Amino acid sequence: MQYAATQLGRGVVRERKDTRSTRIDLPFAALTLLLLTIGVVMVLSASYARAYYSAATGHNAAYYFLRQLGFAAAGTVIMFALSRFPMSFYRRMSFPLLAVSVALLALVPVIGVAEGDARRWIDLGFTTFQPSEIAKVALILYFSALICRYRAAMSTFRYGILPFALVLALILGLLVLEPHFSAAVIVVAIGGVMLFLGGARLYWFVGVGVTALAGLGVIMLFFPYASQRIATWLDPFANTSGDGYQIVQSLYSIGSGGLFGLGLGQGRQTYMYLPEEHNDFIFAVVCEELGFAGACAVLLLFAALIVRGYYLALHMRERYSFLVTAGVTTLLAIQVILNVAVVTNLVPCTGISLPFFSYGGTALLIQLAEMGIVLSASRGADI
């Protein structure tokens, strides 16, 4: 097979366009749609009580469900539309996309909608969205492009670390300004994973890991609420009506499920006991209503999707497709694992949504868009 590459400078390679066209990966698409379907149904099951009892929704039990259904439909369209664009398009668009998301992140502290002490949302009128969601995918696309560009020098600091570190630091800084620590954690993780995949030397990760631990210590020192969170994590039942309330309610929900659950729509914790029941804690509702069996089935579907993502990555002919697919898959994995870990109190409580399940229009659109990009990449896989 022929290939063309032009040496532009040290470590800089421009590849030629890949013109081959095959079909998208059906198992990956099917798993995505299956999870999406279950997720939308769970939004109805989790949210109908709160919607029914809330004046804000006009006591319409299907309020959140219908909106989520609309976004799911739109997201599916977007996913298949994006799967038709060639990967070279994403590679070209990666820098502009990153620039836009950095600009939006910079705007958030100015025009963002405040929720508590943080500003994380931008109001679009008909819905709100988190620029950090776009930043994550932009980061994957851009880092993949950079890694391809510097592929010959990825083991050096100047090309293999420094440009990535600068971009990462910029985004991190903006996220800390909001502040939005859970997004920051994910951005660091995904940035690290990209470098890991790109070929950065392993001792860099040791260094960064030590630095991160030190940083965590500093955060604990300067943000007393962080150490409070640790205490609540270790013993949530110490204060079931205060700090521990949310996680205790989550554990009640999960434990109530037993082996086969109370049945779809039969959950009781959803009657305003469990906070965020259709957002971050929707997995607790899955556990209560579908039981251990149902929850494991959902986890199995997620694991299958993730494994399929990596499988696709391993079969990519092009490095850029490989990097994007592995990156997006890892992002998905991190979000699912962290979400379930939070809900089951394996890690301290923080706000991470469950992909395809948690209520939230733009987040769902972006997740499906990411799947669309993977599907686009899958056209270039040798399976």
Add this chain to the structure above:
Amino acid sequence: MANKGRERRPDAPNSMMLRRTLFLLSVCGVAAFAVLAARLYQLQIVRHEELASRAAAQQVRETTVSAPRGTIYDRRGNVLAMSAGVDTVYLSPAEIELYGEDAGAIARGLADILGLDYGSVYEKTQNTGSWYEVVARRIEADKAAEVRAFKEEGGYNGVKIEADTKRYYPNGSLAAHVIGFVGTDNTGLGGIEAKYDKYLSGSDGFIMRSTTAAGTDMLLGSWEDYFDAVPGCDVELTIDATIQYYIEKHLAQAVEDYDIQSGAAAICMEVDTGAILAMASLGNFDLNDYQTISPGAMERVDAEAATEAERAQLIAAEQQLMWRNKALSDTYEPGSTFKIITLAMALEEGLVDESSQFFCGGSVSVPGRGTPVKCWKAGGHGPQDLTAAVQHSCNVAFVNIGRLIGEERFYDYAEAFGFFERTGDTSAQLTGRTGIDLGGESGSIWWSEDVFCDPENLSQLAAASFGQTFNITPLQLITAVSACVNGGNLMRPYLVSEITSPAGLSEAHEPERVRQVLSEETSAEICAILEQVVGDAKEGTGRNAAVAGYRIGGKTGTSTKTTQEIAGTKEYIVSFIGAAPADDPEIALLVLLDNPGSGSGVYVSGGQMAAPVVGKMLADILPYLGYEPEYSESELESVDRAVPDVTGMGLDEARAALAGSGFECSAAGPGGTVTGQLPAAGSVIASGSEVLLYAGTEITGGGTVPDLTGLTYAEARDALAELGLFVSSDRTAGADDARRVSGQDFPAGGTAAPGAVITVTLYDNDSELLGIY
């Protein structure tokens, strides 16, 4: 590797990338999920029970269904206390907000129906965090129906009604101290209601209802669980409501007649069993309104209270006084009624008999006592046999009897009669209780053995022989006297005869004999002597308790309050204890009047004040218990009789009929047939009264009732006859001219209708009887 066998391109992922991807796959795609699944297993399977029950516990609201409290009956099945269902109205402000209901309209509607202040109800609707705000407790059925209609009409979810029970006492104040009352939470606070609360209260039921965190019903998956309330047991008392009524009626009359300052008590006991037939303390109170003090008490509070706090304190003190059951919570020095006990000891020990002779020279000296003990009768009673000594209530004779018994034996008997219990410490003051099944019983106060049994100083023994210088409760006295007349058995007094569970299982209370104190013979002798105290119209100091046609035994008592005496003021408690029928007593009856005022004009003594009250009570109780009067010859002449129905008869026929019944008559009017008569047929009036016959004329007469006090029965009859009014005696006979009217049931100065029958109280005011005994 994936690309194995293919030609590698320079822009394909290199092998390191693929290795690292595989690493990520195994961590993020497999290992992490295994950890999560293990965690789910731990939470959902291992800790399922624990977490599910904790979740369930927070998802339910418990509504209490109060158990219907048991009914209290008297011995004849009359209801003394009962519970009836009532409703409590409450608001759920959380739901008012949730469903966007008009709080103003709700508050306005409820305030109108329940007669409440709009502002305060509205305030409750604004407490939107709450789902339970009581608006009105225990409303009546018609109000509840109105609230239900209002709720339905407006479709208000936020207005709620729940069932509750309320205690009713159909007889108001009757036997108030015995029955007791319940607080707002339906817990017994006094009397039988408190003592038997665990039987009466039953156990409350619950409704467990799954609710949302806001307290509203769950939309789906809602469930309810019912735990039935177990109703309380019914309690049957030994109290007889009719006897209780007679006793309270006459006691109240006595309190008024004699201007009693510090309350009065009466106990009626079935002597063979110790069952209490009636127990009254005055002033009493309406059990349905147990917190309201009497108007008189309120005046005292108003006069004394300077501040609101002081006022509340004074009201609380008055309430405590009002709720106090004098019959067993107050101790007193019984005085001469205790001579029955002294007599019993001496008879049982064979120290005296009917032929024993005593001489009273007016006083007797006692070793260890500075001044001689005086008899109540100046100059003394002279020579007297045992019966006369009791009839006279002679202190000198009883001091001598006491010395015959001796301090040790006296002390032993006093303990045997239940006045105290030895503790082993001979220097300690002693106390004792009867152990009746009612709260609030005070203990007696008795001399220590060392003091009482000091042979050098017999002043305690001397005073105790006639019932002074120790304190016992009225209940202890009647229990001991019952033992003296029932064949010698000291019975434990009791009030509850039977407890019946809701399932119909009954547990009867068997009379409990504490011990036999006396022989049957001694008991019979005591009865015979006591009958002479009442029945002997010449010598008996208790003769004012006599009831024509009945054999009654008894003993008077007029005790000075030693503590008051030391303080320099004289206060008396006058009392009388009777037993009837005297040949084989069924009941004993003690009346105690604390601190008579000087205003009544009646000589302050047990014989003049308490004895007539006991007589009046027995005159009602004995016929009620089924005893037929057996009149003596002289009584037959003077007994009150019922007027026959002569209306419609010819005048001559009517005259003959009336003469046959022992009545005179006068006729008015032109006709030859009786068209009307005064008094009405069936009225019981004094024999020899002139019945008025009307033959075709209008009935006339009636007028202002004169003050009859001090008149003889015949004089009273004649004074009333002039007005077309009639007299009857409270004890069915009273022609004895020694007896005079001390009270009348129709107030002097009041206007009576023609033919009205005025009942008078008669007592013997023979100067022989005047004295403190």
